[in-house]
Amino acid sequence: MDFHPDPSLASFRQEVRQFLQTQVPADLKGQPRSTRSTREQVMRWQKVLNAHGWGAPYWAKKDGGTGWSVPQILVFDDECAAAGTPTQDPFVQKLLGPVLNEFATPEQKAEHMPAVFNGERLWCQGFSEPGSGSDLASLRTRAELDGDHYVVNGQKIWTSYAHESDWIFLLVRTNPEVKKQAGISFLLVDMKTPGITVRPIRSIDDSHHLNETFFDNVRVPAKNLVGAEGAGWSITKFLLNNEHATTADLPVQKRYMQQLRQLATTQRVGGELLIDQPEFALKLARLDAEVQAIGMMVQRVAAMEQEHNPASHTLGSMLKIRGTELQQKISECLVEALGDYGAVAYPDPHEDLDPAQPLLPLQEVARGMANNMFFHRASTIYGGTSEVQRSIIAKMLFQL
Structure with missing residues (x-):
């Protein structure tokens, strides 16, 4: 390399x-x-x-x-x-888009692609279910063909941004009689279709981006099936194998480290700058070294992806584990560096402030810090849990 x-x-x-x-x-x-x-x-x-x-x-x-x-x-x-x-919209840009480019019919592309490019249609992902998160193949939401429509019944959970989305790409069970992976199909569903109910889930970061999504006799045109019936599992593997080099979210980690350095050189504890305290300076140096190591690994995975090297899948799983764990450590260190200010839930950066109650400079810096720390507690779960990623790595090593 x-x-x-x-x-x-x-x-x-x-x-x-x-x-x-x-x-x-x-x-x-x-x-x-x-x-x-x-x-x-x-x-x-x-x-x-x-x-x-x-x-x-x-x-x-x-x-x-x-x-x-x-x-x-x-x-x-x-x-x-x-x-x-x-x-x-990451769901269409990095997940659904490549699937449509590879498997969609010309009619499906004509229906959805112009809206994607023009910023007129946002998407969400309907994969996880209660009891079927990491074991995605055990999903139970079913779709039964009735004439030229599928009738969908079931429930999805952790449906990020379903309340803001126009369409959902959905995994459903179309054949319960075959091996569980073989009976899954991939549907595109308009979120305005009668029978869809979205219930909010307030997450630990006090934000609403997660939802439960219920399907009660939802009629979906059969033309919205992507690929062949029963091909949903193969399509999903294709979807999840895209863009391994971006799984570590390196730009966000760099931004967090920049904020951390600024706090280290401006925040004082007992009259002494944080950066002058050996214990904190050592922690900062270690985090910085880890970010640089992740950066080199990102370059390596990117080069392998360019060469279509299948080993990039395994290294992508390693990158997902290391990158998300590092996100958690840096976000925790940011809250720690804020001292007493880090323990307060200030208004989210997206929220408007009351002009009559302006924030102090450090309070302004602290906006969203604690929320980010709580949000990143889930980063080792979403996008494929660390346990699943380790299983992928172990299987590849076993094959070697």
């Missing part, structure tokens, strides 16, 4: 930075990015990107994307995080 920087990436980084500085509205910069941005911000940002020809930065040119290499994608993500732009 050659870790020397690619000279062409420097000019590409400058191009992205110039775009962010000159063509992005000021109110779409400086945003918190630990969770998905608001619906209005996501849709506005998508329109800005699409007008510049960057509406699908993760897709190949033949699919209407930018055709960027994995290192270029990492630069783009890094610069957007540094500028604090809103997030794109």
